[in-house]
Amino acid sequence: MASLELRFRAGTLELRGLDETAEAPTTMWAWDKRSACWRAPALAYAATILALRDKGLELDDLARAYEVTAFAEAVRREPRPYQTEAFVAWKKAGRRAVVVLPTGAGKTHLAVMAIADARRSTLVLVPTLDLLRQWRGLLSASFRIPIGALGGGEHHVEAITVSTYDSAYAHMEHLGARFGFLVFDEAHHLPSESYALAAKQSLAPFRLGLSATPERSDGRESDYPALIGAIAYRRDIVELSGEFLSDYEVERIEVDLTPDERARYDEERALFRDFLSDERIPIGGPDGWARFLQAVSRSTRGRRAFDAYLVSRQIAFAASAKLEFLEHLLDRHRHDRAIVFSQDAATTYGVSRRFLIPAITHETKQAERAHILDGLASGTFTAVATAKVLNEGVDVPDANVAIVLSGSGSVREHVQRLGRVLRKKDGKRAVLYELVTAGTAETKTSERRREHSAYR
Amino acid sequence: MLTADLVRLRKKGDHHVLEGLGDETRRALLEMAARIVDVGLASVGRTRGELELLRAAEGESQREKLFAKGLAVVFDDASTFEGGGGEATVGRRLALFEYAARRRKEDAAGDVFERTEVLESFARAQGLDAESVDRDLYADRKREERLIAAGFSTGEALVARWELGRVQAFLLRSTAITIELGHPEPNALRKLLRALKFQQLLHVVEVNAGAGAVIRIDGASSLFDPTTKYGLRYALLVPAMIVAGATRIVADLKLRPKRSFLVDDVTLRELSDEATRLTGEVPARAEVDDLLERFPALASRWTAARSTRLIDLVGVTVCVPDLEFVRDDGLRIAFELLGYWNRSAAWARVEAVEKGLSEPVLFAVSERLRVSREALPKEAPSALYVFKGTLRPKLVLDHLERLAEVCDARERVTIQTPKARASRKRP
Structure with missing residues (x-):
């Protein structure tokens, strides 16, 4: 029997040597008349190899382009008990699983253990x-090899490479065969339509998802099993607080x-509410926001209602009393390390200008970001203003004060913001202040985002 | 690039089409574009933020404001801006924040942080004035970038690009596109097909019985899920599609209920000048022109003319013939000159003939591609003309005569229906 030929093409697999009427290797395959061959998402690679092997078919595998290589850990750290448990659970799940650990619990250390174990070219997203x-700094220190980077103007691929989700989405159709192991940091980002495509366009057989907050408001956490693997291990903030995470308190100020x-x-709120009422749009319902946006585009009154929504929101987010109280907090914590979170870049730059503290937004270039974060770690800066870019993952071990000036109703965002100040340090006690404007829609937004055990 | 939120559509049957402008609206649009261009030309040296303020009054109704926003985006995209301040600004800003943090730490609890005093003392120490330090604190932000050169000098040019941009805006959001070609321009179509390959897009061509074809374009992953991943590539190809002779573009949009975005032939014709400006002239094939000019001198039974047909190469690819040779009894043989760089294209054609290509084609292949004319048997209804240097009319004629013999012989053994005879005679 002539052997089959498997190739990686533009984020998919092409199988030739099997005619249109033959049985597909797995259910993920489809006949592609555009190129007269069988085609599957690259994600199907591992299952396909196993299926063809089971059928005893001879295969010329021209798809796989990743290295099998040992990565020696230059620095060996004793894992915490829950890290060992998580590692074992991931291996038991066929090295395809999601692990849920709170921020500050050492998810990156777990990833280093997994990379050493997998012995495959690895892409960290x-x-x-x-x-x-x-991540680049940490992996470089852990393995003492050059670490590649995709994103922020860099395009440099190595056996271990770190990429932003955006760059992975842009480049996976070219790079999807070059990595045998994918690590998805803050994996709850993955199930969005575009980022999920990056996972589908990679043939990596081994996958690890890391998240403190895997649930999504759109329910697409159900996509984890297909894209990464099922959740194999989970520990929450309250289980690790004190022993492995800093003690903390939460203060809500109206x-x-x-x-x-x-x-x-x-006045503005009335305009917005009247429009919703006349159009019978339940804004709190599952598709309420989408219906509002559709209605907005249909009439001048709708567009005025949208402007009214923006103005009222801005008044609540940046009430003058909030900024006055922020002055008080910055004074109270002038010997601490504070992160001031707001909902948008304009407010962040406003805070930066008014209080002469550095700002990090999506516009801040890499060198300045690094300088600011290093300055915050060393104590040169005692506070930094930010919008959303510091919500997740960024390690500021010394940060102990989080001030939420404004934010969305997302539980995930709020938990992540708390997570910024929870990394364990001797004698550290963290505090999160949430400033809410009384008698505005923001009070409900605040209630929504506090629906998590960490705030009870 | 113009994005879909800056463009208005209207429903037409099962499709969305671009909102029509009408004479009055077009006049107003041109006037607005002229003002935006004038403001731009007079604002060289100003920041993006200042330009935004200068344009803020443009448009009264929501529709006009959308026009103004879209025109501004197109103007800015084609213009050159330069970042303000650079590293010096970042360095000064960080130094100020370090100084402010030190001062705050030195304050006693409850002291009021004196912003103005902190700024002044920092500026004094740096030999600067406090006002400029404050003003230029974030001079390196995008909105602080300064206009160096305006991208347009007339309102008409700006509107022409904006109109093309409206089509591109919706292709950005599309999951697949279908182009109808009436009478394709062969060189431009070849260029489009090459661009598809370069962009790693896949296509299926359905050649119409009469003239033209339908090309369905999407990406490798589109087979499994409709995705907007390839939208930018579709959008970038719009000028090439128009120049290639597209008479209709249908873009699948991810909408519920399912709807497509349709660009009709009237709109595409109106965009053709701008599309040509953007793609540049498609270079003519001098060898083909030369053959066309010299062939009549042979005084044969054959006439040569430029082809506007496409030939389906039986699922392998599509052939875009350069010329059409017609014998005095109506027998037609297409002629395609293959590129000098793509050997696999020659093999694809051999494969197509082996699979039963329905009509005779003479493929001219440079000897540099190292493909033998024997790759196709003598009795095949198509042939390879392997040429050295230039195309020779006499050798082309010889190939045509030999192919005609094959075609005639095949016809003799086929029971001819009146319909078949009639089609043979059709000019």
């Missing part, structure tokens, strides 16, 4: 450039609008 820089702010807020 991260959501932000700060995390890319952080501020009032000034009379002028209140008048404008009520």
Whole structure:
């Protein structure tokens, strides 16, 4: 029997030598009349190899382009008990699984153990450039080999490479055959439509997802088993607090609008609410927001309602009393390390200008980010303002104060923000302040985002 | 690039089409574009933020504001901006923040942080004035970039690019596209097919019985899930599609209920000048022109003309003939000159003939491709003309005569239906 030929093409697998009427190797394969061959997402690689082997078919595997190589750990750290348990669970799951551990619990150390064990060219996917820089430093120190990077203007592929999710999405159709192991940091980002494609366009047989907050508001955590593997191990903040994470407290502070702010807020909010009521849009419902946006595009009144929504939101987010209280907090914590979170870049730059503290947003270039984060670690800076880019993952071990000036209703975002200040350090006690404008929609937003055991 | 949120559509049957402009709206649009260009030309040296403020008054209704926003995006995309401040700005900013942090730490608990005083004392120490330090604190942000050169000098040019951009905006969001070609321009179509290959896009061509073809384009992963991953590539190919002779573009959009975005032939014709400007002239094939000019001198039974047909190479690829040779009894033989760089294209054609290519084609292949004319047997209804240097009319004629003999012989053994005879005679 003539052998089959398997190739990696543009993020998919092409199988030739099997005619259109033959039985497909697995259910993921389809006949592609565009190129007269069988085609499957690259993700199907491992299952296909096993299926063809079971059928006793001879295969010329021209798809796989990754290295099998030992990565020696230059620095050996004794894993914590739960890290060992998580590692064993991942291996038992066929090296395809998601591990859920709270921020600060040492997920990266678990990844280093897995990379050494997998012995395959590895791509680590991260959501932000700060995390890319952080992972690169950590992997370089752990394995003492050059670590590649994709993102932030860099395109440098090595046997171990760190990439942003955006760059992986852009380049996986070319690089998908070159890695045998994928590590998804902050894996809850993956099930979005575009990022999921990056996972599908890679043929890596081994996969590890890491997250502190795997649940998604759209329910797409159900995609983990197909894209990475099922959740194989899980520990929550409350289980590790004290022994492995810093003790912490959460303080919610309500501020009032000034009379002028209140008048404008009520006026704009009324416009927004009247529109919703007339159009019978339940904004809190599952597709309420999408219906509102559709209605907005249909009429001038709708567009005015949208503007009213933005104005009222901005008044609540940046109430003058919040900024005055922020002044007080920055003074109270002038010998600590504080991160001031807001919902948008404009507020972040406003805070930076007003209080003369550095800002990190999506616009901040890598060198300046590094300088600011190093300065915060060393104590040169005592506070940094940010919008969303520091929500996740970035390791600031000394940060002990989180001030949430404004944010979304996302539980995940709020837990991640708390996570920034929880990394264990001797004698450290972390505090998260949440500033909420009373009598505005923000109070409900705050209630929504606090629906997590960490805030009870 | 213009994005879909800056463009308005209307429903037409099962499709979305671009909102029509109408004479009055077009006049107003041109006037607005002229103002935006004038403001741009007069604002060289100003920041993006300042330009935004200068344009803020453009448009009263939501529709006009959308026009203004879109025109501004197109103008800025084609213009050159330069970042303000660079490293010096970042260095000064970080130094100020370090100084402010030190001062805050030195303060006693409850002291009020005196921003103005901190700024002034920092500026004094640096030999600067506090106002400029404050103003230029974030001079390196994108909105602080300064305009160096305006991308357009007339409102008409800006509107022409904006109109092409409207089509591109929706292709950005599309999951697959279908192009209908009426009478394709062979060189431009070849260029488009090469561009598809370069962009790793896949296509299926359905050649129409009369003239033209339908090309369905998407990416490798589209077979499993509709994805917008390839949208940017589709959008970038719009000018090439128009120049190749597209008479209709249908883009699949991820919408519920399912709808497509349709660009009709009127719109595409209107965009052709701008598309040609962007793609540049498609170079003519001098060898083909030369053959066309010299062939009549042979005084044979054959006439040569430029082809506007496509020939389906039986699922292997599509052939875009350069010329069509017609014998005085109506027998037609297509002629395709293959590129000098692609040997696999020659083998694809051999494979197509072996699979039963339905009509005779003479493929001209440079000897540099190292393909023998014997790759196709003598009795095959198509042939390879392996040429050295230039195309020779006499050798082309010899090949045509030999192919005609094969075709005639095949016809003799085929029971001819009146319909078949009629089609043979069709000019």
